[in-house]
Amino acid sequence: MKKTLLIVTMFLLVFTSIFAGGSQEAAKPKQQDSLMLAHDWAAKAGLNQGVSSQELYKKALETEGGKVVVYSISSRMARVKAAFEADYPGMTVESYDISSNDMATKLRTEYEAGIRTADVIHSKEQNGEYLMEFFAKGILHNYQPASIFGNVDPQYLKDLTPLYFETDWWFYNTSVYQESPISNWWDITKPEWKGKFIIQNPLGTVSYMAIITTMVEHADEMASAYKACYGKDIVLAKDEPTAAHAWIKRVLANDPIIMDSNNEVIKAVGEGTTSALIGYAPSSKYREKTDKGWNIDVNPAVMVPMSGVPFMNFVAVVNEAPHPYGAQLLIRYMLGDENGNGKGIQPFNTIGGWTVRPETKGAEGNIPFQAMPLWNLNYEYIYDNLQDVQDYWYQFR
Template identity: 40%
Template sequence: MFISKRATVAAIASLMALALSTGTIWAQTATAWSKKAALDAPDTTEQLYEAAKKEGKVVLYSMSSRSKDVKASFEKQYPGVTVEAYDMRNTEIFEKIERENAAGIKNADVIFVKDSDGTMANDFYARGVVHSYVPKDIGVKVANEFKRPGFAIYLEMKLVFYNTEVYDKDPIDSWWDLTRPEWKGKIMLTNPQAAIETLGLFCSFVQNSAEMAADYKREFGQDIKLSPGIANAGYEFIKRLAANDLIITSSDQEVVDAIGAAGQKNPPIGIATSSKIRDKS
């Protein structure tokens, strides 16, 4: 796999616990209004299109820059309906929704965000600020567990990336490999204090501490010995990982760019979101 058209980078997924985040679609509305508006009614695409033409536009709040592509393709497929797309960060979308709701404004028709920290599900959805809208045409193809709260249209994972100009096979096969001395000062990841997805990965280590302990035994041939004051193997892994001189970055893009740079003899490896695989060439 290639990153940034400069060097090959591959992603390891096997034998590793994965933290998942979702890209989720919401429709903004209060619960009572959503029932009155019959948002969950079994309307056909044609019926929805005719109703949309009467309104003239649909407002989209999106955390993806691909909202511009959505606007172009939607307006081409459904002439007479304009897409007013806002490309914002997740936090900006949450702040905008909160301010508008406090002012009694219902501006967004569709909200596309990552709900990694549960803000949409546990706050906005629970308060009736947003409604979980499931498109009829693709809803039938998605398992019910991904329809409420929020319609999850994709899942992301945290993977380990490496440069295949240097490594012709996976350089690690366990999370615990990242605690070995040979990787000291060579592991990159986004700051967990700033990136909720990285923090979520760390939480998954703790939540799956039994699996982490079992993997340690497979890797080293003995039961793990926890440090004083450490509750389980998940916390122990985080402690040892942090002690291995991590290279902290401000974004996943920094991680894959540094790993994928061509001509390196001793490149780092790093943890980044699976969507970065789409940068391959």
């Protein structure tokens, strides 16, 4: 009886293994077919043809009723909508303001349910999620006509279609400090900064964790930065695999003030004239110096080994979008049209943001993009390693 049961069990295990393997092998052609269909749709929609704005305008009116739907992470799309509809009579932009944390979930849920609402997506790539789970699967398509992107540095077009870049900076209060009080990421591990620096919670903020994961990728540079800061080589503890991990552990031991939003960070630093705190926040918050009169300033050029990473705000066409001609027309408009300085780019061309087109005149008073020491994001590395880095942070939080 036992022998019979053993034979039956072994048969079931072998059968299950073969069946599972067969299912996996069957899934691969299905995924390949889906990707091929997506590429066919993109070709038929003319995403590779470089049709002019006027031709797209005509086709959008004649075949799509002049409608285009955009999901955007920026409330500034309202200004783009108003200008676009004024410049292209008969066109209607249906714009949805969606947080960056919710965008991918909404898009994925709708797409898998067979719902095709959005034509254009404007979001921010931070951890490789869009590249690996949307573009690689044919859910999103790049649209990069030569008349718009012909003069753009090819490195910015390799993965996604860039609208503009933002980064993060260490802010300080100008009533307390005449210049940046720190110039090295290791400075905030010193005793004199204990409890005096603010960051947004990385466990709930993908961009912060992406920066820290990039530190791990560049752990050798973090080790060199330690020596520049302390004048000696770093000695790692047993629970510090690299200098970047040591930075995480020692920063958390130095009592950082952790806040839930970057609005709280910049307010705590810049409101009033007495705050001796420094805070790490998006470069876009530099606008609060003018908008709210806060006493803030930055000097990212002095930071060692880097001031941050460039986060790309990208635009994409959704596969099987209901209005592909309108989508292409809107993207061209958002990039400033053929001359790069049209009304569509103006809402995004502000202090703390950088467009990629050399034709576009940068925002007055902006720190030059090339003046900042930045680590480029390795999306595949972040996608594969972010969770491990997050678990390490959680261990010492």
